[in-house]
Amino acid sequence: MAGISMRGLSKSYGGDTDLAAVADLSLDIDDGQFVTLLGPSGCGKTTTLRLIAGFIAPDAGTIHADGRLLSSAGQVVPPEERGMGMVFQNYAVWPHRTVFENVVFGLKLRRVPAAEARERVKRTLALVNLTGLEDRLPGQLSGGQQQRVALARSLVVEPEILLLDEPLSNLDAKLRERMRGELKELQRRTGITFVYVTHDQAEALALSDRIAVIHGGRLQQLGTPQEVYARPASRVVADFMGLINLLPATLIAREAGQVRLRTAAGWTMLADVPGAAVPGQRVEIAVRPENIRLQARTGADPGQPDPSQPDQRQQPATVTESTYLGNIMEYHVVLGDGAVLRVQTHPGQQFAIGDKVAVRIDSSRCSLFEVPAAGTQEAQGADA
Amino acid sequence: MRPAGKVGRAGARLLPRLETCVMAAAVVALIVLVVLPLLFLLVGSVRGEAGLSLEHFTEALSGRLYVQALVNSLVLGAWTGLFSIIIGLPMAWAVSRTNVPAPALFRITATLSYLSPPFLTAIAYVNLFSPNAGLINVFLRDVVGAPWLTFNVFSMGGLVLVTVLHTFPFVFLLASSALQSVDASYEEAAQILGAGRLRTALLVTLPLIAPAVLAGTLLAFVNAIALFGSQAILGLPGRIVTLPTRIYALFDYPPQYGLASALSLMFIVITVAALYLQHRFLARRSYVTVGGKGARPQLIDLGPARWVLLGFCAAVFAVAIVLPYGALIAVSLSKSWGLSFWKGLTLDNYRFVLFEYNVTQRAILNSLLLATLAATIAVLLGAVIGWIDVRTKAKGRRLLDYAALVPLGLPGIVMAVALIQFWLTMPVALYGTLTILLLAYIGRYIPLGVRAANTSLRQIDASLEESARVLGASWARTLREVTLPLIRPGLFAGWLLVFVPVIQELSASILLFSSSSITLAVAVYNLYETGYTEPVAALAMVNMAIISVALLAAHWLASGRARPAADGAVRAGASG
Numbered sequence: 002m003a004g005i006s007m008r009g010l011s012k013s014y015g016g017d018t019d020l021a022a023v024a025d026l027s028l029d030i031d032d033g034q035f036v037t038l039l040g041p042s043g044c045g046k047t048t049t050l051r052l053i054a055g056f057i058a059p060d061a062g063t064i065h066a067d068g069r070l071l072s073s074a075g076q077v078v079p080p081e082e083r084g085m086g087m088v089f090q091n092y093a094v095w096p097h098r099t100v101f102e103n104v105v106f107g108l109k110l111r112r113v114p115a116a117e118a119r120e121r122v123k124r125t126l127a128l129v130n131l132t133g134l135e136d137r138l139p140g141q142l143s144g145g146q147q148q149r150v151a152l153a154r155s156l157v158v159e160p161e162i163l164l165l166d167e168p169l170s171n172l173d174a175k176l177r178e179r180m181r182g183e184l185k186e187l188q189r190r191t192g193i194t195f196v197y198v199t200h201d202q203a204e205a206l207a208l209s210d211r212i213a214v215i216h217g218g219r220l221q222q223l224g225t226p227q228e229v230y231a232r233p234a235s236r237v238v239a240d241f242m243g244l245i246n247l248l249p250a251t252l253i254a255r256e257a258g259q260v261r262l263r264t265a266a267g268w269t270m271l272a273d274v275p276g277a278a279v280p281g282q283r284v285e286i287a288v289r290p291e292n293i294r295l296q297a298r299t300g301a302d303p304g305q306p307d308p309s310q311p312d313q314r315q316q317p318a319t320v321t322e323s324t325y326l327g328n329i330m331e332y333h334v335v336l337g338d339g340a341v342l343r344v345q346t347h348p349g350q351q352f353a354i355g356d357k358v359a360v361r362i363d364s365s366r367c368s369l370f371e372v373p374a375a376g377t378q379e380a381q382g383a384d385a
Numbered sequence: 386m387r388p389a390g391k392v393g394r395a396g397a398r399l400l401p402r403l404e405t406c407v408m409a410a411a412v413v414a415l416i417v418l419v420v421l422p423l424l425f426l427l428v429g430s431v432r433g434e435a436g437l438s439l440e441h442f443t444e445a446l447s448g449r450l451y452v453q454a455l456v457n458s459l460v461l462g463a464w465t466g467l468f469s470i471i472i473g474l475p476m477a478w479a480v481s482r483t484n485v486p487a488p489a490l491f492r493i494t495a496t497l498s499y500l501s502p503p504f505l506t507a508i509a510y511v512n513l514f515s516p517n518a519g520l521i522n523v524f525l526r527d528v529v530g531a532p533w534l535t536f537n538v539f540s541m542g543g544l545v546l547v548t549v550l551h552t553f554p555f556v557f558l559l560a561s562s563a564l565q566s567v568d569a570s571y572e573e574a575a576q577i578l579g580a581g582r583l584r585t586a587l588l589v590t591l592p593l594i595a596p597a598v599l600a601g602t603l604l605a606f607v608n609a610i611a612l613f614g615s616q617a618i619l620g621l622p623g624r625i626v627t628l629p630t631r632i633y634a635l636f637d638y639p640p641q642y643g644l645a646s647a648l649s650l651m652f653i654v655i656t657v658a659a660l661y662l663q664h665r666f667l668a669r670r671s672y673v674t675v676g677g678k679g680a681r682p683q684l685i686d687l688g689p690a691r692w693v694l695l696g697f698c699a700a701v702f703a704v705a706i707v708l709p710y711g712a713l714i715a716v717s718l719s720k721s722w723g724l725s726f727w728k729g730l731t732l733d734n735y736r737f738v739l740f741e742y743n744v745t746q747r748a749i750l751n752s753l754l755l756a757t758l759a760a761t762i763a764v765l766l767g768a769v770i771g772w773i774d775v776r777t778k779a780k781g782r783r784l785l786d787y788a789a790l791v792p793l794g795l796p797g798i799v800m801a802v803a804l805i806q807f808w809l810t811m812p813v814a815l816y817g818t819l820t821i822l823l824l825a826y827i828g829r830y831i832p833l834g835v836r837a838a839n840t841s842l843r844q845i846d847a848s849l850e851e852s853a854r855v856l857g858a859s860w861a862r863t864l865r866e867v868t869l870p871l872i873r874p875g876l877f878a879g880w881l882l883v884f885v886p887v888i889q890e891l892s893a894s895i896l897l898f899s900s901s902s903i904t905l906a907v908a909v910y911n912l913y914e915t916g917y918t919e920p921v922a923a924l925a926m927v928n929m930a931i932i933s934v935a936l937l938a939a940h941w942l943a944s945g946r947a948r949p950a951a952d953g954a955v956r957a958g959a960s961g
Contacts, residue, residue, distance in 0.1 A: 054577055080576040087577040093570035097592045106588075107578035151574075158578060 003067045003161035003194055005030040005053060010062035012048055022048040024218040026062070030211075032161075035188045035195040037209040039202060041241065045218035046198045050164050053196060054087055055080040066162065086155030086193075087164040090171065092147045094139040100126070100150050101135040107158035125157040128187070145176045152184075156191065165197045169204065181207055202242050206230060214238045232275075236370045239287045246293070246342050248286040249372070252278045260369070262286060266338030268316050272364040283372040290345040292366040295320075295332065295352065296359040318342070320356045334360060404860040408779070411769040415788055418828040422803035423791070429806040430646035441647035451648060454631035457620070458610045459655070461544060461627060465609035466602040468549040472701055473556030473605075474598060479694045481564035484684045486691060491557075491698050498705040499554035500936065502889040504614025504906065505925045507547045508913055509709030511618065512716050512922070514538035520712070523724055539623030547615050550705040552605035556598060559667075563597035564590070582685065596666040603663035607656050611796035613892035614910060628652050629798045629892060636896060646806060649799040657794040710929070716922035734923035738912075745924065747901075748908035749931065751819060752888050755904065756935075759826035760883040764876050766827070767834020772868070774835075775842040776850070789835040792828055797892025800829050805896065817899030825893045830883040837879025841872035881935075888932055905931070 007028045013021040023045040030036045038046040051057050053064060055077055064072040071078045094103055101122060108118040126132055129149040139147055148168060155163055168184075169177045185208050188195045199205055205212050206226040214221040214229060214237075222234040233239035236247070253261040253269070262284070263269045278284050298317060321341070322333035325348065332344045332352060342360065352358060433440045445451045473495075479485040480492065513521045514536050522535040537543065567590060575585040613629040620627055626634075628648060635645040687694065717734050719726035738745050767789070773779055774786045792800065804825050808815045815821040849871065853863040869876075891906040898907045905928050913921045 054573075056573055056576075079581075080573065081579045081581050083577070084579070085577055087574065089570040089574060091568060091570055093568065093574040095571055095574070095589060095593075106575065106580075110579040110584070154574070154578070164577075 004032040006065045008063045011060045021218045026220050028213055028220055032194055033192045034210045035208055036211045037197045037205040038213050038215055039199060039205040040215040042200055044215045046215045047166055050166055050198045054164055055083050084160055085162045085164055086160035088151045088155055088168045090167040092151040094147045094150045096139050100137050103150055104153045104157050121157055125153045129153045144172055162194045167199055233368055244290050244343055246288050250284055250286050252280055252282050252284050254280050266336060270364050272367045274367055274369045278369060278371050285370045285372055287368040288362050290343045292363040293344045294361040295344055295346055298357045298359045316360045318358050318360045320352045320354055320358055323354055407769055408773055411766055414766055419791055422807040425807040426646050426649055426803040429642055430650050441643040445647045454626045454628050457625055458628040462606040462610040464545040465548045465552055466606040469553040469556045469605035470602055472553040474560050476698055477557045477560035477564055481561045482685055483687050485694050494698055494702040495554040495557045498550050503547060503551040503612050504891055506550055506709045507615040507618040508925060509712045510538045510547055512712050539619055541625055544619045548609045552609050555604040556601035559597045559601035560594060563594040567593050600663045600666040603659045607659045613798050613895055632798050645802050649802045652796055652799050653794055660794050713922045713925050716919055717926050722918050734919045738920050738924040744903055744908050748903045748905045752905040755822055756884045756887040758823055759887045760880045763827050763830045763834035763883045764880045766831060768838040770835050771838030771842050790832050793832045800825050801893040801896035819902045821897050822902055825897055826887045833882045834879050837875050841875025845871045
């Protein structure tokens with residue numbers, strides 16, 4: 002059917018290869034999947050989408066869809082001959098045409114008989130919950146309704162691939178959440194391959210079968226939402242996928258599939274993480290705030306970590322900041338060596354600023370990133 | 386803090402505040418300049434031999450001469466509008482959407498065509514295409530032997546040609562700005578659904594920019610029918626009488642003020658109706674800028690066809706600029722204009738118009754003085770009116786704003802008729818003085834001043850002024866130290882936009898001048914009327930030289946920030 006295969010795709014604007022929007026990007030999108038291109042603004046995700054659509058030509062590399070060569074450096078099938086659908090960030094619903102006229106446009110181009118076209122428009126409008134608004138002009142519709150018109154306009158021609166460029170970013174939070182659910186449902190029902198661009202990691206996690214994290218024009222990781230969130234392939238991915246704490250450490254030994262680590266402050270722990278790091282190498286332990294436990298530490302101070310202990314999972318710390326976020330509590334705690342950790346707990350567990358706590362890291366949910374030889378990174382708190 | 390505030394407020398109550406006085410003065414000025422003359426025009430048109438009467442309107446609507454003038458004006462306006470699209474739209478599309486070579490040439494062609502005074506172009510074309518003596522006609526008839534190729538410029542065709550050269554930039558300007566602001570995703574959405582370039586252009590782009598194109602066309606129409614000079618120079622010899630020339634004729638002794646007023650009001654109705662439609666279309670244009678980031682449209686690669694477009698533009702440039710000014714220069718340097726004019730090149734004509742023709746120097750001084758004063762006053766008045774509209778909540782400020790825009794709907798000759806009606810009944814003798822010309826110019830071009838000030842003021846957040854007030858600065862001091870420095874580039878642009886048309890103003894001046902208050906444009910026209918072919922060309926070139934110097938100075942002085950205001954005001958539709 003209609004999978005997309007990108008090989009060695011490169012594109013730079015203004016001929017400056019140092020500032021490539023997309024650099025040597027290879028990515029396979031399977032048929033019928035919901036794949037998200039995720040990354041910060043300017044990372045090249047929209048360029049990638051526009052390359053797939055055929056609005057721009059790659060400097061190098063190829064794009065195949067369903068085995069057919071669509072784009073290569075010298076040869077580009079124009080967008081109108083690709084049979085794809087696209088939903089734009091600003092909807093691009095033509096303001097001078099009614100809802101019906103917008104949606105029927107693609108069918109008219111395909112010379113679908115009027116009666117059938119009317120029937121199909123009606124069906125598609127029902128699919129996106131717009132029944133009864135056929136004769137409205139886009140100016141009379143809300144943002145969410147315009148977004149559905151744009152969707153209907155793309156879906157009515159039954160494309161095998163639908164490209165969506167941040168389609169929800171102009172909607173308010175509540176509507177965004179509802180449209181998110183509808184999009185996912187729609188994709189499941191129609192079986193169309195969705196290529197979805199967003200900078201919102203929560204959106205990507207909620208919607209996708211696969212997430213392709215793009216940064217600096219390069220593909221950083223392709224995986225299921227779980228893989229990308231829990232096992233980020235690099236610090237860049239970890240950073241982008243949500244809050245993360247990074248603790249500088251040294252890998253001491255590998256033992257029985259686990260690695261023994263010692264942090265800068267001398268805190269040792271066994272962690273169950275994959276990776277190619279070898280003993281003696283400097284690494285960073287990445288742990289998400291929700292994978293750290295806090296316990297009240299009353300009376301007896303467990304004291305300084307004892308290096309002779311094989312695995313000291315607990316570490317004394319002091320609460321320096323506490324923020325109530327409704328469904329969770331967020332704390333900043335300072336370890337003995339001054340490193341700050343960001344921790345999220347159930348709101349039932351309350352600590353006050355200045356409270357002495359014991360910190361415990363869930364070492365099965367950590368990631369390890371190798372630090373380049375030159376890099377001597379300071380202990381870092383959470384990065385958003 | 387609180388006591389200080391109280392003292393300040395109490396002090397303000399005791400004497401009338403400076404800002405109140407300034408604003409009141411601006412309002413009074415606007416009333417005297419625009420509102421009262423219009424009222425007197427209205428009164429004059431319904432005052433018959435015996436009290437109130439509609440006899441003037443009856444005659445204006447039934448007399449063959451007047452109906453013919455009305456029809457001619459409408460025909461002229463319609464053809465001009467149509468050809469403005471035919472020339473302006475392809476050029477706008479070329480620069481905004483294609484990889485046409487030398488896009489700067491397109492913009493320069495449009496700008497120069499707009500700035501070039503139509504009555505000078507008309508004089509130039511008479512020298513080339515008058516039926517008997519026009520150089521090109523003579524050449525075609527006597528040398529080539531193809532009399533059927535000759536072109537009589539004293540015709541509706543000639544009038545449309547010369548007028549279009551001045552008005553197509555309105556369509557060009559509005560269409561190209563609309564084309565640039567159409568969000569590319571509108572077109573991409575059509576493409577991805579399977580529409581090719583041509584279909585996308587016809588089904589999506591064209592409907593989106595249609596309001597802007599129509600608005601430009603209406604501006605072209607309004608400006609075209611208001612031009613007295615070209616219509617007198619080309620129309621009268623060909624017996625094509627239009628509204629401005631008919632109204633002008635009514636001032637031959639004995640002047641028929643009532644009829645002139647009635648015709649003027651009909652003229653206003655046409656113009657205002659067109660401007661109202663233009664406003665409506667332009668308001669609909671707002672939807673072309675809807676949307677978020679939207680990628681810039683890709684330029685269409687035209688291949689070899691781009692040279693065709695370039696050729697088209699070069700042809701327009703030749704017809705609008707090279708041909709008329711080449712002809713004027715040639716005529717001005719020749720002893721006797723004809724096929725062998727180059728055998729007797731001379732500077733005598735310049736010597737004559739500059740040093741022997743005693744009108745020229747006076748006219749130059751008058752024009753420079755009037756243009757400087759009119760531009761300065763119009764801009765200052767515009768700044769105050771704009772400030773009231775943008776910054777205060779004063780009651781009736783919208784009305785004030787509309788009143789200041791009314792002159793856009795007043796053709797120059799109508800403004801002159803209104804001023805005559807008003808000031809003839811006043812106990813001060815202004816008729817024939819420089820003052821009445823000054824009043825006419827300020828009245829006509831106040832909309833440009835208001836537009837420039839409005840645009841600049843809207844770009845400056847009110848908090849910049851408020852923070853000065855909070856720190857204790859008075860209104861006058863805030864104005865002097867914060868507001869005026871910030872809007873100066875915009876005001877300067879507005880100043881030039883008034884200065885340039887005033888120095889070539891003919892339509893109103895022709896009814897208001899006297900031998901002592903003669904202006905440069907009137908001097909050119911009068912010299913032409915008396916039949917001096919070669920000296921007229923020399924004087925026309927002197928006129929152009931002065932305009933060019935003013936424009937070059939403007940270009941040199943204008944900062945980048947001044948430009949948006951300038952664009953906006955040009956769109957408001959000034960004409961000479």
